[in-house]
Amino acid sequence: MLTLWRHRQVLRMLVLRDLQRQYTKFRLGYLWTIIEPLGMSIVLWFVFSMLLGPRKLGLQPYLLFLSVAILPWWWFTKGIAQMSGVFRKNKGELRISLLPTELWVLRILLVTMMEFILSLPVIIVAVILTRDVPGPLIVLFPLGIALQFVLMYGLGLLIASYAVVIPDLARIVRIAMRALFYLTPVLYSITNIPEHIRPYATLNPLVAPLGLYRVGWWPDEHESYLHYGISLVLCLVIFGVGWWAFKRHEPRILKEA
């Protein structure tokens, strides 16, 4: 976290440049940041709400419910997927860089986070479409971002470090992400899970950030603040493990270059 502050200028530059590069690469540029998650939300909304009929999946209005979680999930999956190749891709820089090695992990994290923030107008569109204005608990939204950031930083360091030793990890992560999508309350609400297995579901560290994003609209989705507690502790533990793994493998990482 200290790195983040101390090297904020370099990071800002790298992140701005990466975004710029992405937005100049495609004709529609920034619009893709909106179209991609919006399109996905509409497809899923159509399937689960229209085709399958009004079942007890998620909370209403479903389009809004979906897009509020799809956007952060998109951030999560995009960021984590890039982590396994981060040191391999930055060989040239690693060889000469006198800056801390975790900078490259932070860069991906921040670029994908900026994309997430830039895609927030999707939620505004959904709010307008569904005419469902959030309550005062929407102030917890930034807290969700912070929590997800810590979680992704830890997980990113962990994956990035071990991917150097085990190249196969990239594939494993891909499968794990798919499984995680269905195991995480994105399409559905945590209250859809039968009561007797719900405690296990809250062991998923993504539950808390997603809950914090949604709490402005659906304040009673979570009955207990214990969920947040468990999830917060988990995020911190993952961060600790990630940092430890990264420090342990740093000599090996530098050999990649």
Added chain:
Amino acid sequence: MPHVPLTPDLGAVVSFEGAGVRLPKLNRRKVGRSRNRLKRIRGDVARDEIWFVRDATFSLQPGEALAIVGHLNSGRDQLLRLAAGTLIADEGTVRRSVPIVPLVGLGGALGGSYTVRQNIYLLGSLLGMTQAEIVERLPGIVERADVGKILDKFLGDSSRLVRGRIAWSIAMATQAPAFAISQALTVGQPSFQQQCWEIVEERHAAGVSFLVVSDKPSELKRFCDRAILIDEGRVLADTTVEDALDRLKDIPPPKDQVHFVIDDDDDDDDAELI
């Protein structure tokens, strides 16, 4: 620079004590007519680790220019990276009292999809300059690299000459107290090279230390005070430049170690939602 720890009260600029580093290397073994089909497909790749530097003990004193004399693949570049701290020793220790700017494959850190100006900021930061310092030294860098006209154009597929000039100019602008240079002076037209050498000599006279790897004996003779002879990762001698170059002639160059490299332009990290 947390990942390059400094020992300020060390007498030397950098001091190696029994340092060694091993690097992973994929070797493609002879496949032969193995009956094992799986082996034939995989080509029987061995994941080995090879010691690139072993038991190196020497030091670089302030104001010295030390030549690393050895053949290609003898571990010279790894030695420089160990000195700069962009590689961490597996055995022994490498300590340094000041930051050492590595000029090892500098061009590799320049990105074609960035403009020249952006590249200057990027590489400058990587080499440890602050934003303010870069802003202040930008005119000097631009002038030396002669990129005034293309400053805001994308670096794209510009020639190695231009890249070399940019990288070199940035490195010199760091005004670091020590440099580790590998072949950096072999890029560019003779006139630019000449200019580079003059700068290096000027800095050297002013007390800046250098570690130099070069395939041109004349450069080493002209510039370096002392030499380390290295072969297959081992330091054979700590002697004069002439002596080291003479002895290098008796050492057979390493056999072409064609090692197996997996190109990875794979799309493993493309994100998919579901």
